[in-house]
Amino acid sequence: MERTGPSRAPWRASSGTATGARGWMWREGLLVLTGLMVLADLYLVFMWVPTDATLGIVQRIFYFHVPLAWVAFLAFFLVFLGSVIHLVRGSRRWDRLAQSAAEVGVLFTTLVLVTGAIWARPVWGVWWTWDPRLTTTLILWFIYAGYLMVRAYSPSPAQGARYAAALGIVGFVDVPIVYFSVQWWRAIHPAPVVGPASEPGSLAPAMLITLVFSLVTFTLFFVVLLKERLALKATEEALGEARELARRSTTDTRSSR
Amino acid sequence: MGRLKAAARPVLLLAWKDLLLELRSKETVTTVPVFALLVLVIFNFALDLSAARAADLAPGVLWVAFAFAGVLALNRAFFAEKERGSLEGLLMLPVSRDTIYFGKLLGGLAFMLAVEAVLVPVFAVMLNIRILSWELALTVALATVGFATLATLFSALLVHTRSREALLPLLFFPVVAPVVIGAVQATTSAVQGAGAGRWLAFLALYDAIFLIICPWLFGHLLEE
Secondary structure: OOOOOOOOOHHHHHHOOOOHHHHHHHHHHHHHHHHHHHHHHHHHHHHHOOOEOOOEHHHHHHHHHHHHHHHHHHHHHHHHHHHHHHHHHOOHHHHHHHHHHHHHHHHHHHHHHHHHHHHHHHHHOOOOOOOHHHHHHHHHHHHHHHHHHHHHHOOOHHHHHHHHHHHHHHHHHHHHHHHHHHHHHHHHOOOOOOOOOOOOOOOOHHHHHHHHHHHHHHHHHHHHHHHHHHHHHHHHHHHHHHHHHHHHHHHHHHHHO | OHHHHHHHHHHHHHHHHHHHHHHHHOHHHHHHHHHHHHHHHHHHHHOOOOHHHHHHHHHHHHHHHHHHHHHHHHOHHHHHHHHHOOHHHHHHOOOOHHHHHHHHHHHHHHHHHHHHHHHHHHHHHHHOOOOOOHHHHHHHHHHHHHHHHHHHHHHHHHOOOOOHHHHHHHHHHHHHHHHHHHHHHHHHHHHHOOOOHHHHHHHHHHHHHHHHHHHHHHHHHOOO
């Protein structure tokens, strides 16, 4: 499990991935803590918190839906941050962060859309409505799915990183504009008939506790996923460099003969 | 004043080069308007575009056609250079990246505005809408600037990637969704004579934001 690499590899020194026993303890400790938190969160959501009087059992999905949305936004903010720093300084470490955050963000946005639709069907009577928040979330999903595609289709990882960074910045700047434009547009048109609790004004204390606990749990879960993805990405890059080195040395020997 | 003139000259030259190439080859100038009209025909099958409903549907139909046709034309900015093998030459010019960006933007913009100047009256006739208002002219101009600003950046962004022709609309349309909304709403207001002021202001704001961000990003994109 020890992660030690050749010291001349530059990405090692700056990658910040766990090295040695202390890092390993930290990583496993976080994993165990998150696992326990997830179990506790499931207990709170399905056993402990009372069922909503008007919405019924389906309201419980709210304790997953809201934290997922929060984590997705956090992830896309990290994509933006990593993209700006990567473009300005050319730092590979920040690019890795941006890419890993984008992958987790797209996954979580997908789950936000799915859990939202499951909730909307019994409450609003439709799976989907073109409400500003829903429309913006869907567009967000398209932008960051595109972000991952640009990387996949680029000729070299370094170029892909730059193109994706540009998209990460444009996309993040665009999101509030999309939101306001859709809201304005809907303000002019007759508003779609939306069910009672699109915005739960005041939450019962037990519900608030469950929601906050769920938010913390999902944020920790996000950190775990991000750390694992970053470590994997660092390993992928190290492997790529090693392959490149091996390929170059064999061609060198051939040409010298 | 002299410095501004010196900075504008290479931009205008680059834009003129692209327009001249287009005038000689007539590659896009023939396909884009025909494609836009084809979109109109397909909408006629999908929606009931009778005279009574045309005023409600026309702005949407107009802008979907322009957006599809526009992406066809504007993504050529750097793709065409790559196909001709002249991209390296363009990037080695002793001018700043901003000059290249604005030259390409201006060329694409001039082309699109010329095509739209022909298409808007044709669409107006076929959809039975009233045109010739300064509001509609301003809407077309501002929305086209918004489209071209982003399309020029995305063309540069994707020029080296595989299956770029398919990827560009996929990335472009989510980001320009606000322009489509703004243009459709402003056109609806203009056609109904309701005053399009706040949507025009919205389009202008959008243009301003991306006219600042896109050249900056462009400077970081094509470094080799």
